[in-house]
Amino acid sequence: MKLLRTILVVLLSLIVPSIAMAAPGLDAITVTTNPDGGQSYSLSIQVLLLMTMLTFIPALVMMMTSFTRIVIVLSILRQATGLMQAPSGQIIIGLSLFLTFFIMTPVFDKMYVDAIEPYFEEKIDIKQALAKAEKPLRTFMLNQTREPDLDMFLNLSGAEEGVVSTDDIPITVLIPAFVTSELKTAFQIGFLIFIPFLIIDLVVASVLMSMGMMMLSPMIISLPFKIMLFVLVDGWNLVIGTLASSFYI
DSSP states (O other), rough: OOOHHHHHHHHHHHHHHHHHOTTTTSEEEHHHETTSOHHHHHHHOOHOOOHHHHHHHHHHHHHHTTHHHHHHHHHHHHHTOOOSSSSSSHHHHHHHHHHHHHHHHHHHHHHHHIIIHHTTTTTOOOEEEHHHHHHHHHHHHHHHHHHHHHHHHHHHOOOOOOSGGGGGGGGGHHHHHHHHHHHHHHHHHHHHHHHHHHHHHHHHHHHHHHTTTTTTTTTHHHHHHHHHHHTTTTTHHHHHHHHTOOOOO
């Protein structure tokens, strides 16, 4: 329940600032009485804006968490083993989502304690809650973001002169810098995972070539050896453990 409330505040932190800029007192639904005594209903601009922004929320949430790194590494792992359909794409996405919840739990808990709980107890208003909820998420992204990537987007945006501390970094600069750093880290981990399987492919191809069995695909022979190697070293434990420990919370 606490996790669901925290995720709700993350979504609201992306929506409410834009809605809060709308004119106060503008009703969400307007009821108009027709001359014949009937009533017609119309949605306000606030609701239309909210419904439009909902389409961008899944992408924004995934780009601001550990999901990107996890799903890329698991996809590279499947490519390296040569099992194109196992695990399936649905399993990789599901595992990535639940592993993301596991990794982001300390961040969500802090957001709940600092922002959600006081807001539900009416100790702070919505603007203060959103500001407090943003800090843990911003800290998480800054811990994963490389300085060169951050400097590059600051220079491209022209906002480097107004940045005195990390709190001054615009969220529109932090998110692409964070995603760029996540992509680089994911490919670095994927490269290290790919090497042992590549060595097996090279050895099997060399043996088949020396035996004159050039018509036999090396992939067919190397696949069981790669699976055996991955099982013997407890590969899933190593990969998932490495992914979980690679994040600085």
